[in-house]
Amino acid sequence: MSAVSFEAVSFxxxxxxxxxxxxxxxxxGQTLVLLGQSGSGKTTALRLVNAMLVPxxxxxxxxxxxVKEWNPVALRRSVGYMIQDVGLFPHxxxxxxxxxxxxxxxxxxxxxxxxxxxxxxxxxxxxxxxTRLPHELSGGQRQRVGVxxxxxxxxxxxxxxxxxxxxxxxxxxxxxxxxxxxxAELEKTVLFVTHxxxxxxHLGDRVALLDRGALEFSGTLDxxxxxxxxxxxxxxxxx
Amino acid sequence: MIEFFEYMWxxxxxxxxxxxxxxxxxxxxxxxxxxxxxxxxxxxxRRARLRGPVLGVANVFQTIPSLAMFGFLxxxxxxxxxxxxxxxxxxxxxxxxxxxxxxxxxxxxxDAAVRDAAVGMGMTDREILRLVELPLAFPVMIAGIRxxxxxxxxxxxxxxxxxxxxxxxxxxxxxxxxDHLTILAGAIPAALMALILDGGLHLVERRLDWRRKRT
Numbered sequence: 051m052s053a054v055s056f057e058a059v060s061f062x063x064x065x066x067x068x069x070x071x072x073x074x075x076x077x078x079g080q081t082l083v084l085l086g087q088s089g090s091g092k093t094t095a096l097r098l099v100n101a102m103l104v105p106x107x108x109x110x111x112x113x114x115x116x117v118k119e120w121n122p123v124a125l126r127r128s129v130g131y132m133i134q135d136v137g138l139f140p141h142x143x144x145x146x147x148x149x150x151x152x153x154x155x156x157x158x159x160x161x162x163x164x165x166x167x168x169x170x171x172x173x174x175x176x177x178x179x180x181t182r183l184p185h186e187l188s189g190g191q192r193q194r195v196g197v198x199x200x201x202x203x204x205x206x207x208x209x210x211x212x213x214x215x216x217x218x219x220x221x222x223x224x225x226x227x228x229x230x231x232x233x234a235e236l237e238k239t240v241l242f243v244t245h246x247x248x249x250x251x252h253l254g255d256r257v258a259l260l261d262r263g264a265l266e267f268s269g270t271l272d273x274x275x276x277x278x279x280x281x282x283x284x285x286x287x288x289x
Numbered sequence: 290m291i292e293f294f295e296y297m298w299x300x301x302x303x304x305x306x307x308x309x310x311x312x313x314x315x316x317x318x319x320x321x322x323x324x325x326x327x328x329x330x331x332x333x334x335r336r337a338r339l340r341g342p343v344l345g346v347a348n349v350f351q352t353i354p355s356l357a358m359f360g361f362l363x364x365x366x367x368x369x370x371x372x373x374x375x376x377x378x379x380x381x382x383x384x385x386x387x388x389x390x391x392x393x394x395x396x397x398x399x400d401a402a403v404r405d406a407a408v409g410m411g412m413t414d415r416e417i418l419r420l421v422e423l424p425l426a427f428p429v430m431i432a433g434i435r436x437x438x439x440x441x442x443x444x445x446x447x448x449x450x451x452x453x454x455x456x457x458x459x460x461x462x463x464x465x466x467x468d469h470l471t472i473l474a475g476a477i478p479a480a481l482m483a484l485i486l487d488g489g490l491h492l493v494e495r496r497l498d499w500r501r502k503r504t
Contacts, residue, residue: 100409126411137406141424141499150420151410185500199410209409 053239059108083254130200318380330392376453384437391433395426
């Protein structure tokens with residue numbers, strides 16, 4: 051069963067076609083990497099999933115239901131979201147940042163606190179960091195907090211928009227590895243946007259290549275690595 | 290100098306009374322201006338079409354000479370007349386611009402990535418305002434309230450012209466009698482009041498600044 055699918059989805063902005071028509075599905079529990087340059091429409095595709103954008107035509111299905119039939123707020127609370135600049139709330143300490151979605155969902159304080167402790171452990175963040183503000187953390191720590199926050203209410207789906215883009219190569223490699231293990235273990239369905247072919251190959255079960263709003267290639271990681279499509283083989287040069 | 294202190298001591302009861310009146314005028318008008326100005330500032334972050342008119346009107350209010358403003362209010366029913374009510378209305382009008390503008394600026398300066406994350410987490414507009422935008426905008430908003438308060442202390446001295454009392458009473462008396470001591474008996478406490486309020490609100494501003502770690 052697919053957790054997320056795009057059914058002939060297109061999106062235009064000010065009358066200019068940005069994406070599509072795109073048909074693509076992500077099987078539950080798998081990671082789909084949306085690969086493309088800037089302006090390829092990959093971020094647009096991601097934002098259509100949690101109703102941050104509304105398709106001009108076609109439908110995005112999430113957990114068997116059309117996005118337009120979801121209440122946007124309820125949808126976003128059941129889909130984890132991570133972005134490049136992390137978007138941690140600068141005035142909230144680590145604990146409050148991680149616990150924000152549970153708080154919005156009205157969890158009891160004790161349950162939230164317990165969940166936050168568990169996530170700190172899961173992301174290998176020292177418990178003493180719980181009371182720090184985001185600007186008192188390193189880039190890698192901030193991104194770990196971002197992952198923890200996205201996982202807080204245990205959403206079945208994670209949307210990631212180049213979350214590791216701003217990290218140094220070492221921290222980045224470390225986080226990619228951990229992230230891969232984590233989502234596999236937790237059986238999350240992940241849509242991961244990146245422009246980095248290596249990251250795509252590290253993280254993806256499936257790869258979709260977007261070029262100026264059109265789907266150039268879509269398939270499993272194996273298919274991506276064996277494809278004779280000139281666009282794909284050109285990209286493989288970067289590996 | 291000694292002469293001044295002797296004069297202040299001799300008239301201490303009056304100085305105290307007018308100081309209290311003055312604090313009352315500034316306090317009440319600032320509280321009202323916050324009650325009106327902060328919601329207005331929030332509204333214009335949500336309704337872009339209202340931004341120009343609201344800031345424009347507040348701006349124009351600011352340019353009306355204060356003595357003229359007090360004069361205009363005297364003949365008006367309900368909000369005007371002789372006394373403290375007119376004075377408070379005028380002071381609210383002057384305080385609006387810095388409060389509205391700083392609320393607006395504080396909120397619009399919130400990092401786009403932070404707001405994007407808030408929407409993506411599934412916050413409603415009200416939750417974004419309450420949990421993210423207002424706390425982040427607080428230092429800027431308090432700075433606006435600070436400016437409004439200091440301006441208010443100065444303008445409130447003119448309220449004596451329409452019988453609203455306050456430290457301006459000494460100033461007007463002193464001017465008409467060409468008596469420096471009486472002018473100073475109004476001007477010096479007013480200046481001190483402005484300094485103290487400015488300093489006090491500056492402390493509040495720093496306390497509320499999220500960049501400073503809470504203990």
